[in-house]
Amino acid sequence: MATAADHFTVDGYAFLRLFDKKKLESRAADKFQFRPNDVVVASFPKSGTTWLIEILKAMYGDWGLLKVGHSESAIFLEEQTLYSSYLGKIRQHVVETINIDDLPSPRLIYTHLPATIFPCQALKDKGVKLIYICRNPKDVVVSQYYFWKAFIKGAYSTGSWEQTLQSFQESRLQLTPWVRHVGDWYQKGIKDNVLHVTYEEMKEDLPRVVDKIAEFLQRPVTKEDIERVVTTTAVDAMRNKLSNLAFVDEGMVSEGENPFVRKGTVGDWKNHFTVAQSERFDAIIGEKVKSVNRNIPYQ
Numbered sequence: 277m278a279t280a281a282d283h284f285t286v287d288g289y290a291f292l293r294l295f296d297k298k299k300l301e302s303r304a305a306d307k308f309q310f311r312p313n314d315v316v317v318a319s320f321p322k323s324g325t326t327w328l329i330e331i332l333k334a335m336y337g338d339w340g341l342l343k344v345g346h347s348e349s350a351i352f353l354e355e356q357t358l359y360s361s362y363l364g365k366i367r368q369h370v371v372e373t374i375n376i377d378d379l380p381s382p383r384l385i386y387t388h389l390p391a392t393i394f395p396c397q398a399l400k401d402k403g404v405k406l407i408y409i410c411r412n413p414k415d416v417v418v419s420q421y422y423f424w425k426a427f428i429k430g431a432y433s434t435g436s437w438e439q440t441l442q443s444f445q446e447s448r449l450q451l452t453p454w455v456r457h458v459g460d461w462y463q464k465g466i467k468d469n470v471l472h473v474t475y476e477e478m479k480e481d482l483p484r485v486v487d488k489i490a491e492f493l494q495r496p497v498t499k500e501d502i503e504r505v506v507t508t509t510a511v512d513a514m515r516n517k518l519s520n521l522a523f524v525d526e527g528m529v530s531e532g533e534n535p536f537v538r539k540g541t542v543g544d545w546k547n548h549f550t551v552a553q554s555e556r557f558d559a560i561i562g563e564k565v566k567s568v569n570r571n572i573p574y575q
């Protein structure tokens with residue numbers, strides 16, 4: 277059985293066999309036709325990507341989005357440019373029949389690609405703006421464990437908690453090594469059209485982060501807009517809203533189970549890591565984080 281730890285590497289990063297290795301090696305994502313007002317959400321998986329996308333959707337009502345099953349989805353860059361097969365019939369239909377060039381501007385795009393594989397030149401040449409969301413890696417790995425257990429009925433399960441943790445630390449999980457993914461993106465700043473936000477600061481003070489995003493995108497929002505964002509993107513509201521994802525339509529996740537909105541808290545790692553596991557993680561990952569960038573959330 278395939279697991280999320282079955283991978284090949286390109287540029288030192290682990291990729292699931294869902295990706296086409298040749299396309300990755302030939303940097304096929306560079307062919308994506310960006311437009312100057314496209315906005316990209318980038319992240320290491322399980323860092324709050326879906327939440328940030330819903331925040332942007334609630335901030336502005338004019339995005340060019342894809343209709344996927346019963347929901348409206350941002351464009352997934354990897355699926356458009358680098359996958360060898362699609363995760364489901366509905367998504368395959370979307371990728372093969374909807375021309376994303378026909379979508380109105382501004383388009384909302386998301387990616388989990390590392391900065392060394394993402395077409396960063398478009399940020400400069402086309403003035404595309406990118407928001408990178410980062411999260412404490414201990415919570416990221418817990419979230420990954422539950423996600424792969426539930427997604428496609430466990431087809432890519434990462435095994436036990438201990439095995440998942442080990443695979444993450446040994447860079448065998450999708451898009452690891454985490455420190456490098458985050459570190460490469462953190463080297464870019466506003467001058468490169470990149471804004472950094474963290475899951476933790478969104479949990480602590482979402483209105484402040486919404487203001488920061490609005491300023492970065494140079495699209496002001498009102499007090500009412502911010503209130504709407506806070507209400508509609510609260511964990512429970514989002515869980516209900518996303519219960520009609522295409523993956524549910526296709527029976528790939530069980531009804532009532534949503535691997536994209538699970539607990540939605542800071543510090544769930546404390547319920548999973550033993551003291552020994554935490555110390556080991558600190559030695560392998562935490563030590564490196566300090567030297568990469570002090571703004572990276574780590575606990």
Ligand code: PPS
Nearest residue numbers: 321322323324325326327419509511537538539540
């Ligand atoms: S993915 O599949 O990589 O796109 O996953 P991603 O969306 O990046 O991350 C999933 C985690 O984000 C949590 N989440 C939220 N937290 C707070 N508020 C809201 N509205 C919200 N929506 C999703 C989700 O529950 C996953 O974290 P865990 O720790 O598993 O709960």
